[in-house]
Amino acid sequence: MFYKDQLALTGAINDVGEYNRVNIPKSDRTGIELEGRTEWRGIIVGAAVTLSRNKVITFTEFIDNWDTGSQEVIEHRNTDLPFSPNFMANIELGYKYKNIKVGRFGITPQISLLCKTVGRQYLDNSSNASASLDPYSFSDLRLSIPVKRNSKDWISIYLWINNITDAQYSSNGWTYRFISQGYDPRGDDPYSRLEKGGQYNLTGLFPQAGRNWLLGLHWNF
Numbered sequence: 001m002f003y004k005d006q007l008a009l010t011g012a013i014n015d016v017g018e019y020n021r022v023n024i025p026k027s028d029r030t031g032i033e034l035e036g037r038t039e040w041r042g043i044i045v046g047a048a049v050t051l052s053r054n055k056v057i058t059f060t061e062f063i064d065n066w067d068t069g070s071q072e073v074i075e076h077r078n079t080d081l082p083f084s085p086n087f088m089a090n091i092e093l094g095y096k097y098k099n100i101k102v103g104r105f106g107i108t109p110q111i112s113l114l115c116k117t118v119g120r121q122y123l124d125n126s127s128n129a130s131a132s133l134d135p136y137s138f139s140d141l142r143l144s145i146p147v148k149r150n151s152k153d154w155i156s157i158y159l160w161i162n163n164i165t166d167a168q169y170s171s172n173g174w175t176y177r178f179i180s181q182g183y184d185p186r187g188d189d190p191y192s193r194l195e196k197g198g199q200y201n202l203t204g205l206f207p208q209a210g211r212n213w214l215l216g217l218h219w220n221f
Helices: none
Strands: 002-013 019-040 043-065 071-080 087-096 100-102 105-107 110-118 136-150 153-162 170-179 192-196 199-207 212-220
Touching: none
Parallel strands: 002 043, 043 170
Antiparallel strands: 002 019, 019 043, 043 071, 043 087, 087 110, 100 105, 105 136, 110 136, 136 153, 153 212, 170 199, 192 199
8 A cells, every 4th residue: 555645643743732744755565465264074174374564655753852942853754654563473372172062952152262463563663673663472372152043043151361371472562852041851750752863753552451351241132
């Protein structure tokens, strides 16, 4: 996909201090997605992989200068689009038991392990690693037990154990970049990070839940 005049935040502000969105002249998303799933004698195997290149061809960034009260202009070329990982993968391994008859009812329990991996994501158009989300992986375990009498009358009990490895990761965040030659904010603000001499960012991340579970009942009648 090739974009013309895609809207994006640049850091520039208007006369009342609100951030402007401008049209980026050229940007593109190119890549390949592969997906497959099969079942054999109750064994379920599925996978999906995405490899992509998500680029801003040219981008003009405006950075607040705390020393002068003005804004500095920085030109970027061939940077990564925000929240656009170059690599994603999902794997499913499961087993569906054969239909078990209990009186008038049919029971088809299924257990599945779902694994997901997401590559690095940048929080803005600068491709700066200090304003990015680290790659992360997590796994979910799902058990479902459908109990059916007919196609219109059935109950399904399910148990989801999410993030079974208790992985610590963040899937969203924000960032603000500025220049401050006369003051180093890192001692006072835990969100501040040094990018290079006199240039910092304030970056906040949204951590996701650790191991958690969900027990549910679905009744169709």
